[in-house]
Amino acid sequence: MINSDILQRLTQEISGRLNAAGQTTPGSTALKSLVQEAVSKLDLVTREDYERLLQIHQRTRQRVDELAKRVEELENKAASDKN
Incomplete structure (x- = not known):
């Protein structure tokens, strides 16, 4: 599976881009769960x-x-x- 450092970086990157676009971001835990779920569906x-x-x-x-x-x-x- 994907290591937690990469997951953390993805979460931060997504949060940063959403904030820059003026979008509200879900909580850190919720976003991390969403990213984890999305990544787990990928064939990596x-x-x-x-x-x-x-x-x-x-x-x-x-x-x-x-x-x-x-x-x-x-x-x-x-x-x-x-x-």
Whole structure:
């Protein structure tokens, strides 16, 4: 789930923007609950999970590129063997 520091910053940011726009803001606890509820409905991943998945993707992409190069070399070899 989202950590409390981020939740607090979001709550403060929303309060600040609402106040700047001349809107009244609900109490801090009520706003924090609204933000928590909204965030919980989002399909979020942690930074650590994102970084781990990015590394997996990069390794997979590298492997696919290596295999594509190998296939191309084999196709070129097969074509030259036919001639």
